[in-house]
Amino acid sequence: MGSKNVNLSPIQGVDDVVRLHSVRKVYGNERNGVVALDGVTLGIARGTFTAVMGPSGSGKSTALHCAAGLDRPTSGSVLLDGREITGLSERELTRLRRERVGFVFQSFNLLPALTVVENVQLPLRLAGRRPKRAQVDDVIARVGLSDRRKHRPAELSGGQQQRVAIARALVTEPAVIFGDEPTGALDTRTALEVLALLRQAVRDVGQTVVIVTHDPVAAAHADRVVFLADGRIAGELESPTAHAVSERMTQLGAWADAPTGDLADGVR
Known part of the structure; x- marks a missing residue:
């Protein structure tokens, strides 16, 4: 695993920006419900890129949603940027997400009537903050869209729309960016460009990024891959390669049950 394990070990890292401790999530009642997470303990170190993977139904998306304050665990604790969030009200959670969390989704989630600049400014406006032009221009430049500032989503390619989503996630300078299959709707070349942008944010400005993905090539861009199976941690890899992840x-x-061709495509 390597010497980096000191910084990345579950719950022990003093600079973990996200910590899940004994998190259990049951949908339905405890007796007959579906156990999505079964005692997950996990720490995410600040300034790192982590990928979460697992078979379908392993609990990876539920883990991300609990970590981001989008879903409440049945039991256990979640710390986000040093704050215990499991007992917060919906209003407090909404404010925390606006101020300290960035999101990048598979479906981009841009507002079609707004320009690139307006979409990027949106989280600041929702938080009651006046967008600073230099700050907005900087993140748009970092994702390579300075010449598309006045375009609307329908005038952009899928890759460009995801770049806008990344700029929107970066503009609030969040403690952590969560990505739920952020490259799932993109072709291979565009996906690699988006992953390089996320990697660059970690390297250049110390951003913390956590993504859920099914793609070994995407996971290979991370510092660390955490595997879930049946709602439990099933191991991890540091400095992963696509082949090792696969x-x-x-x-x-x-x-x-996957066709062998699909698997081969994933590790090229």
Whole structure:
């Protein structure tokens, strides 16, 4: 695993921006419900890029939603940027997400009537903050869209729309950016460009990024891959390669029914 494990070990890292401790999530009642997370303990160190992977139904999206304050665990604790969030009201959670969390989704979630600049400014306006032009221009330049500032989403390619979503996530200078399959709707080349942008944000400004993905190539851009299976942590890899990730996922039975061609495409 390597010496970096000191910074990334669950719950022990003094500079973990996200900590899940014994998190359990049951949908429905405890007796007959579906157990999505079964005692997950996980720490995410500040300034790192983490990918979360697992078979379908492993709990990876639920873990991300609980970590981001989008869903409440049935039991256990979640600390986000040093604050215990499991007991917060909906209003407090909304404010915390606006101020300290950035989101990048598979479907981009841009407002079609707004320009690139207006979409990027939106989180600041929702938080009651006056957008600073230099700050907005800077994040738009960082994602390579300075010449598209006045375009609306319908006038942009899918990759460009996801770049806008990344700029929107970066503009509030959040403690952590969560991505739920952020490259799932993109072709391979565009996906690599988006992943490079996320990697650059970690390297250049110390941003913390956590993504859920099914793609070994996407996961290989991370510092660390955490695997879930049946709602529990099933291991991790540091400095991962696409081949090593694919091999681990195969061991977890993630692609037992997948065509071999699909698997080969994933590790090219």
